[in-house]
Amino acid sequence: xxxxxxxxxxxxxxxxxxxxxxxxxxxxxxxxxxxxxxxxxxxxxxxxxxxxxxxxxxxxxxxxxxxxxxxxxxxxxxxxxxxxxxxxxxxxxxxxxxxxxxxxxxxxxxxxxxxxxxxxxxxxxxxxxxxxxxxxxxxxxxxxxxxxxxxxxxxxxxxxxxxxxxxxxxxxxxxxxxxxxxxxxxxxxxxx
Amino acid sequence: xxxxxxxxxxxxxxxxxxxxxxxxxxxxxxxxxxxxxxxxxxxxxxxxxxxxxxxxxxxxxxxxxxxxxxxxxxxxxxxxxxxxxxxxxxxxxxxxxxxxxxxxxxxxxxxxxxxxxxxxxxxxxxxxxxxxxxxxxxxxxxxxxxxxxxxxxxxxxxxxxxxxxxxxxxxxxxxxxxxxxxxxxxxxxxxx
Numbered sequence: 001x002x003x004x005x006x007x008x009x010x011x012x013x014x015x016x017x018x019x020x021x022x023x024x025x026x027x028x029x030x031x032x033x034x035x036x037x038x039x040x041x042x043x044x045x046x047x048x049x050x051x052x053x054x055x056x057x058x059x060x061x062x063x064x065x066x067x068x069x070x071x072x073x074x075x076x077x078x079x080x081x082x083x084x085x086x087x088x089x090x091x092x093x094x095x096x097x098x099x100x101x102x103x104x105x106x107x108x109x110x111x112x113x114x115x116x117x118x119x120x121x122x123x124x125x126x127x128x129x130x131x132x133x134x135x136x137x138x139x140x141x142x143x144x145x146x147x148x149x150x151x152x153x154x155x156x157x158x159x160x161x162x163x164x165x166x167x168x169x170x171x172x173x174x175x176x177x178x179x180x181x182x183x184x185x186x187x188x189x190x191x192x
Numbered sequence: 193x194x195x196x197x198x199x200x201x202x203x204x205x206x207x208x209x210x211x212x213x214x215x216x217x218x219x220x221x222x223x224x225x226x227x228x229x230x231x232x233x234x235x236x237x238x239x240x241x242x243x244x245x246x247x248x249x250x251x252x253x254x255x256x257x258x259x260x261x262x263x264x265x266x267x268x269x270x271x272x273x274x275x276x277x278x279x280x281x282x283x284x285x286x287x288x289x290x291x292x293x294x295x296x297x298x299x300x301x302x303x304x305x306x307x308x309x310x311x312x313x314x315x316x317x318x319x320x321x322x323x324x325x326x327x328x329x330x331x332x333x334x335x336x337x338x339x340x341x342x343x344x345x346x347x348x349x350x351x352x353x354x355x356x357x358x359x360x361x362x363x364x365x366x367x368x369x370x371x372x373x374x375x376x377x378x379x380x381x382x383x384x
Contacts, residue, residue, distance in 0.1 A: 002339075002340050003296070003337050003338060003339050003340065004337075004338050004340060005299050005335055005336070005337055005338075006335070006336040006337075006338060007334070007335060007336075008239070008336070009236070009239040009333055009336060010336075010347055011343075011346070011347025011348070012233060012236055012239065013343065013347050013348050013349065014265065014311040014313075014336065014338060014342075014343070014349070015211060015213075015231075015233060015241075015263075015265065015311070015313075016211075016348065016349060017211065017349070017356065017358075017368050018210070018211070018232075019207060019208070019209065019210065021207075035378075038232045038233050038234065039207075039232060040210075040230045040231060040232040040242065040244060041204060041207060041230050041244070042230065042244050042323040042324060042326055042328060043244070043323050043324020043325045043326050044201070044204055044324070044325055044326075045324060045325050046324050047200070047201040047204065047324075048323050048324045049207075050232070050242075050323070050328070052232060052233070052234050052235070071207075073206065073207065076372065079374065079376055080376055080381050082376075083376035083377070083378045083381040084378070084381045086378045087377075087378025087379045087380075087381060104195070107197050119206040119207070121206075121207075127323075129321065131234040131235050131240050131242070131319075131330055132234060132235020132236070132237060132238050132239075132240045133235045133236055133237050134234055134235050134236075136234060136242070138323055141201055142199070143197055143198070143199060144197070144198040144199075144200070144201060144202075144206065145195050145196075145197055145198075146195060146196050146197075146198060146206060147194075147195050148194050148195065148196060150206075151203075151205065151206070154203070154361070154362040154364075155202055155203025155205050155361060155362060156203070156205050156208065156360045156361040156362050156364055157205065157206070157208060157209070157360060157361075159360075159366070163372075164209065166209075166368065168348045168349060168351075168368075168373070169346070169347060169348040169349075170346040170347060170348050171375055171376055171377055171378055172346075172348055172373060172374065172375055172376075173372075173373075173374045173376055174351070174368045174369060174370070174372050174373050174374070175368070175369050175372045176209050176358065176360075176366045176367070176368060176369060177366060177367050177368060177369035177370075177372075178366070178369075180268065180355075180365075180366050180367045180369075181360070181364060181365075181366050182271065182364065182365045182366070183363055183364055184271055184272055184274075184275035184363055184364075184365055185275070185279075185363055186227075186275045186276070186278045186279025186363055187279045188279075189272050189275040189276045189279060
């Protein structure tokens, strides 16, 4: 197959699939949840996590006011929750009520933790940066919520217990193929 | 299954799998390639992409000097290249030679483009930020290289043509399960 060279990123989905997360925030009685695919770990010590959010989003103002945010990882069979919170705005609906999203208590913050998440981070906001048309929120992870049995003794997701929800773009979701799991020792690998 | 609450991120793999990329840079005769899993799109207009790189990496200094970097997306059956460049340092070896990594010509920069990549971005560095123990390099994507047939008419990866290499942590790689592909219309989705 040949290659094409293109100026402009078009739909900007080449770098997908990406684990889709539900970002949450709460200020007093107001709480909201939104879908995000643009996120990354940034540092191990201290543990920092970044999420790109458009200033148009209701959650954007909530995070700035609250000074904290939650990152929730949902299983593939709950990807509908991600679609639902991604297709509505907290300015018009209480998404937790409208989509019957159950919450669990956070420990060190007030961010909503989704009961159906297999993992979740409570983050304290440590900075925010305008990068183009989105704001990059940087939070320090102060608490990790994790379903028992979600990870193996190597610390990686146990794909027989957890099927992560990944966004492919254009309202399409996929999960990982457990049968494809391959161990490639970086120190031993050489080109055959 | 119950949940546990943990302070400290441990192996920090809860948010994986992540598409693993090969980040490249060149200064004069010196070129290097490294593996990275901490990366994200940041903005659509202009198209910005971020990559977290430890200051210990050889590529870190190369990017600062070159003012540009490449992001290469390899198929799952070439994940060995990611493992190889992740397990060696450009201070000691010419990875392109050692691992027989074929290059293609970049268009608007001098960054190495991997011939076996199904997609690649040429990025001009627009900023770099110290977030904890890594530097967050922000680049504007000035050119996209894409294998013909890699994406559908919706702009998403055609998983029957391309199997993305995703890192699960601890030297483990997986790809996406094409049979799991689900369309969830965000405007139509409601809790059943």
